[in-house]
Amino acid sequence: MPEQPPYLHIADLLRQRIAAGEWAPRERLPSRARMAAEYEVGDAVVRRAQELLISEGVLEGRSGSGTYVAERRERTRMVRSPLSGQRDGSPFRACMAALGKTGTWENQTNANAPAPPEIAARLGIDEGDRCVCTRYEFLAEGRPVQLSTSWEPYAVTGGTIVVLPEAGPLAGRGVIERMAEIGVEISHAVEQPEPGQATVMEAQLLGVQRGALVTRIQRTYYGTDGRPVETADIVVPAAHSEIVYEVRVSSES
Numbered sequence: 034m035p036e037q038p039p040y041l042h043i044a045d046l047l048r049q050r051i052a053a054g055e056w057a058p059r060e061r062l063p064s065r066a067r068m069a070a071e072y073e074v075g076d077a078v079v080r081r082a083q084e085l086l087i088s089e090g091v092l093e094g095r096s097g098s099g100t101y102v103a104e105r106r107e108r109t110r111m112v113r114s115p116l117s118g119q120r121d122g123s124p125f126r127a128c129m130a131a132l133g134k135t136g137t138w139e140n141q142t143n144a145n146a147p148a149p150p151e152i153a154a155r156l157g158i159d160e161g162d163r164c165v166c167t168r169y170e171f172l173a174e175g176r177p178v179q180l181s182t183s184w185e186p187y188a189v190t191g192g193t194i195v196v197l198p199e200a201g202p203l204a205g206r207g208v209i210e211r212m213a214e215i216g217v218e219i220s221h222a223v224e225q226p227e228p229g230q231a232t233v234m235e236a237q238l239l240g241v242q243r244g245a246l247v248t249r250i251q252r253t254y255y256g257t258d259g260r261p262v263e264t265a266d267i268v269v270p271a272a273h274s275e276i277v278y279e280v281r282v283s284s285e286s
Contacts, residue, residue, distance in 0.1 A: 039074055039078045040078045040079075040081035040082045040085065041082070041085070043068075043072055043074060043078055043079060043082035044082040044083075044085045044086055046072070047062075047082060047083075047086060047091075047092075048086065048091060051091060051102055056102045057102065058102050058103065058104040058105075059101055059102065059104055060101060060102050061098070061099050061100070061101050062083075062092070062099065062100045062101065062102070064099070065079045065080060065083070065100075083100050084242045084243065085242075087100070087103075087240070087241060087242045088241070088242035088245060088272075090103055090105075090272065091103060093240045094236070094237065094240050094241070094242075095240055108272075108273060108274055108275045109132070109134070109173050109178050109273060109274045109275070110132060110274075110275055110277055111128065111178070111179065111269055111274045111275065111276050111277065112128050112131070112277050112278075112279055113224060113250075113276060113277070113278045113279065114278070114279035114281075123136070123205050123206065123207055124207050125138065125171050125179070126205075129173050132173075134173045134174050135173070135174055135175075136171065136172070136173055137171075137172045137175070138169050138170060138171045138172060138205075139169070139170045139172070140167055140168065140169045140170075140198075140199045141167070141168050142165065142166070142167040142168075142197055142198065142199060142200075143165070143166045143167075144165050144187075144196070144197060145163060145187075146163070146164045146165065146166035146184070147160075147161045147162070147163065147164070148160060148161060148162045148163075148164045148184065148186075152164070152184050152264060155184075155251075155253055155261060155264040156184065156186050156253075156261045156264055157260065157261050158186050158188070162186065162187070162188070163186075163187040163188075163191075164184045164185060164186055164187055165184070165185045165187060165190065165196060165197065165198070166182065166183070166184050167182070167183045167198050167199065168180075168181070168182050168183075169181040169182070169183070170238055176240070177238060177239050177240055178239075178269070178270070178273055178274050179267060179268065179269050179274065180235060180238055180239065180267070180268040181265050181266065181267045181268070182265060182266045183198065183208075183263060183264075183265040184263065184264050184265065185198070185208075185262065185263045186262070189212075189217065189260075189262050190211075190215065193214075193215045194214065194215075195211040195212070195214055195215055198211065208254050208262070208263045209254070212254075212256070212262055212263075217256050217262055218256060218257045219254050219255065219256060219257075219262070220255055220256060220257040220259075221254075221255055222252055222253065222254045222255070223252070223253050223255070224250050224251070224252045225250065225251045225252075226248055226249065226250045226251075226276065227248070227249055227251075228246065228247075228248060228249075228271075229246075229247050229248070229249045229268075230244045230245065230246065230247065231243060231244060231245045231246075231247050231268070231270065235247065235268055239268070239270045239273070241270050241272060241273070245270060245271070245272060246270075246271040246272070247268050247269060247270050247271060248268075248269045248271060248276055249266065249267070249268055250266075250267040250268075250269070250276075251264070251265075251266060251267075252264065252265045252266075252267060253265075
C-alpha cells in the first residue's frame with residue numbers, strides 16, 4: 034500500500050491526543066512551529082493536518098489567536114423571516130434569543146466608502162457614489178456563526194441620526210427600524226441564496242477550513258417607492274448553521 038501522506042499521519046496523532054484528553058475542549062493547542070519541531074516535520078504539514086481537523090469539526094481556528102480544540106456543537110438554526118423586521122431590536126439577537134442563545138456581534142464601519150460596480154447596480158446608484166459600509170461578525174454564545182457586509186447609500190441616511198448603523202440612539206436596531214425613524218418605510222426584501230466556498234479571510238473569521246462550504250445570501254431592502262435602501266452580502270458556514278426561511282401567509286392569498 035502507498036505510504037500515508039505526512040499531514041494525514043500528523044492529523045491521526047492529534048486526534049489520538051485529543052481523544053486521550055491531553056487537550057480539553059476550547060483549549061488552545063501549542064503553536065504550529067512548536068508542533069512542527071516536536072514531530073520533525075515542516076510547518077506546512079502541521080497546517081494541513083490542522084485544516085483537515087478543522088473541516089472535520091475536531092479543531093477550531095480563531096483569527097489572530099491560534100487553533101483550539103472544538104466543543105461538540107449542534108448546527109445553529111438561522112431563521113430568515115419577515116417577522117424579524119418588527120420593531121423589537123436586532124433581528125439577529127431576536128433569532129438567537131428564540132433558540133435560548135445570546136447573540137452579539139462585532140462591527141467595523143466605513144462612512145465614506147465608494148460604491149463598487151456590483152453594489153452600485155444593486156442600489157441603483159452610480160459607481161463610486163458615497164455609501165456607509167459596515168462589516169459584521171455575528172456570534173452565538175461568543176462563537177462566530179455568520180458574516181455580513183452591509184451597504185447603505187449616503188444619499189438616504191446622510192445627515193440623519195441613523196447614518197451610522199452601530200452608533201447613535203438606534204444603534205444596532207436593524208435596517209427596518211432605523212429607516213422608519215427617518216421616514217423611509219421598507220416594503221420588502223429580496224434574498225438570493227447560493228452555495229459557495231469560504232475565502233481565506235472568511236475561513237479565519239468563521240473558524241472553518243479555507244474552502245469550506247458556505248451559503249452566500251445577497252439581500253436587498255426596498256422602500257415603498259421601489260428604491261433600494263440597503264444591500265448586504267451574508268455568509269453562513271454550512272457546517273455550523275442551517276438556514277430556514279419563514280414565509281408569512283396572508284389570509285387573502
